[in-house]
Amino acid sequence: MSENFHKIVIVGVGLIGGSLALALRQHGVVSKLVGIETNSTSAQWALDNGLVDEIIGQVPEDANLVALCVPSDLVSGWVVKLAKHQAAVFDVGSVKGPIVSAVASQIDLPENFVPCHPISGSEKSGPEAARADLFSQCMVVLTPTENTSPQALKSVRDLWQCLDAQTSQLSPQDHDQALAITSHVPHLLAFAFMQQVKDQHFLLTGGGFRDFTRIAGANPELWWRIFQLNKEEVLTALDIFSVDLQTLAESIRGADSQSGIAQIRAAANKRKASESE
């Protein structure tokens, strides 16, 4: 893909914004990269390390694309402010429905707004943790609203594909329902599981424990916000999990090997199928 973007603005130069900057540089698809960052330490770091060409205060008129890499609760304010701008505007929040609703409660959904969710991330945060390959082979879900223009959608999809990301398209609601299952509930289970783990257990762990609990090391405030934003979908998926867990526990308790092994085998087969996607 040889699409070239004249001027891209990254609002929020943390882990995601910083990685986006590094990836855009590496793939040589942008002429000018400017950042908006209220944290002066992050701003200085991003400048000193060449992530952005300059740090500015507001989105310039001649920008082609604006990446909102700020916390979810700050996205709608920027989308409203940029509703009449020529640039396509996208965010990177983990929960899409509430962001779209927050915008829709203030104005008609703008044509230039393309909600996005790159399914990547890390337990780390801040521009120091940024990596040029964070989006490489990563799935980016685009969740256009009924008002999103085909041009804005194409522009944002092209950007992600330029960075070697895969893209798919879902409604904001379908996205939130799916991600409750594939990401939010796993985090919830890992957080709850760690409660009974004690110091003396640490030595008695292997690779299974390490991998299973890796996501429990994630940022507490960030994950609390995600659980609150996607509360209904998360609690619904959790109810289904609780029934499935109860079923497996009853098979174990009752030594019902036919049923128990069938459940475990279904899990193992699905896990293997997920790897071959």
Next chain:
Amino acid sequence: MSENFHKIVIVGVGLIGGSLALALRQHGVVSKLVGIETNSTSAQWALDNGLVDEIIGQVPEDANLVALCVPSDLVSGWVVKLAKHQAAVFDVGSVKGPIVSAVASQIDLPENFVPCHPISGSEKSGPEAARADLFSQCMVVLTPTENTSPQALKSVRDLWQCLDAQTSQLSPQDHDQALAITSHVPHLLAFAFMQQVKDQHFLLTGGGFRDFTRIAGANPELWWRIFQLNKEEVLTALDIFSVDLQTLAESIRGADSQSGIAQIRAAANKRKASESE
């Protein structure tokens, strides 16, 4: 460690037995390595690939060490048969109490028996999956009985340390209680979680899902056996998990951010502490 073992017998040359053979070769601590393997395909593979020097039918008189790398339900038969042998005898089963009980129900616990559990493993099985480094940096828990002789214990501990494994010592019961938490319940949760995952979710996953569910790809029959062998401890740990999960879910439902974030932060802090061990 320069301990040299004259002749070691490996009963069961699958993933664990085969990896033990490769590791012993690599560290040059054994003169003669013989295997006992009833599966003729595995036996031929182990011979053809030099894992063992020969495949024999029974443990020879001059063996120094016997590694029982067979399924847990076959261990006690071998331990009873070898009770008067000069060699130290160890197994590698994931659950220790039931193995010790199975032996004790037949004879006085032998002096030469050292129950062991190397906390390693893989989703794979069979000698083809064997790796010389499977035990390197791995924790091996030794769970001597009240009758285990200091000589047998030392001999087996030396063996594992020769292979760059770490060792620790617990009673069989304390081992089973700890492993229910650090290994068995995580597997149970991953198996139960996979039930509601559908094909269309596979594309919408990232590294978090991949790591969290890796253990769900494990061998169904093996894990069913582990759940049955350690049923009481697993169900007890699962009950504690269910209460912890309920507490976190209620915080989310009630938007109790103080309590919710405190639980998540406790999890994240423990997860980080576990990495620095």
